Amino acid sequence: MNRKEAVLKYKEETSGYLNECIKTLEENFLREGERLKNDICAEVLGLLSDTGNKDRIQYIQVSLLRSGIDEDVFQILISLHDKTYFLDKNPLMQTMDVSSLFAPLKEVRIKLYQCMEWYQGKIEKFDADRMVRETAMGFFKKMADQCRRLFRDMERWETGRLVIKWGEFQEVSETIFLTEPGGRNQQQFLAYNEKNRLDQWDARYVYQSWESVQFADMTVQKRNLLFIMLRNSRMERCQWESCMMHGASFRDAGLKQVIFAGCDLSGSDFRGTVFDQVQFIQCNLEAADFTGDRIDTVQFTGSRMDGAAFSRESLSCGGFDASQLQQIQMEEEPYVF
Secondary structure, three states, X not given: OOHHHHHHHHHHHHHHHHHHHHHHHHHHHHHHHHHHHHHHHHHHHHHHHHOOOHHHOOEEEEEEOOOOHHHOOOEEEEEEEOXXXXXXXXXXXXXEEOOOOOXXXXXXXXXXXXXXXXXXXXXXXXXXXXXXXHHHHHHHHHHHHHHHXXXXXXXXXXXXXXXXXXXXXXOOEEEEEEEOOOOOOHHHHHHHOOOOEOOEOOHHHOOOEOOOOEXXXXXXXXOEOOOOEOOOOEEEEXXXXXXXXXXXXXXXXEEEEEEEEOOEOOOOEOOOOEEEEEEEEOOEOOOOEOOOOOOOOEXXXXXXXXXXXXXXXXXXXXXXXXXXXXXXXXOOOOOOO
8 A cells, every 4th residue: 555545545544533523523612602702702802902093904814823733722813904914014913722612623633643553654643633734724614604793793893994804814714704884886886796696606796895875776686795784775665686695784774665585684684774665575584683673564475584583572563474483583681580
């Protein structure tokens, strides 16, 4: 057996250990995720308060450091940068220890070392270490999907343009939040999305920011508007058809005579939105947040609403059918005794 064959067989033999490890990592994150997200948020706020010029910060990077993984030291680096991003000469940085979250990788490393013995030197420790690093980085990148909502209230931190990146350091990262308020209009939105098609996926259409824009008498069909920012926007007599709008932010928007038909709006933020004759027709509204809203003039015809959050006052509106009332969740109320 040559070196190449040995590596392939070794990966096949140990894949079960890694798969079980990933399951354990996911279980750990379910237990520790909320605390971790709160800790990250606190660190970002602390760094922002340390800068005398908050307006210069345009990038926040959340990275898992590779440097200590081979010694079972797992740290997140949080760094704040100006408009030059990683060319910023004076970034603000803070590390967080997350070794408890990634503890299962220490155990799986021992098993990977033990499996090396059969290969009589054709497999080295660096092969096992590389597999541990790849597993750690892959899981951290997957965590981004659970942490996007962590930054949805970033506008309340009095920032201007802001891009938040998650993953590896610098450009090898995924955008998980973007806001760029002011100075745009409906004509620019239509021009930018003229070639945007769901059947021709293009990542540049993800995380568009159209805050405080006035939309009127407009129909948008089959567009990739994943994580679009429409905070403080105003819409009147608009129709959105078969659009991908998962994770969209309509925070504090005003919607009048607006129809969403066949759109994926799962995980969207409608807090503070003013609704006036709005219809959701056969939409995916799973895990959408309507808490604090008055929805007297909203219809949710044929829409999926598992885990969609509402305030208890919303129950009085006639927009839900019986099955939807079983799917939605109510905002937690303070305990009174």
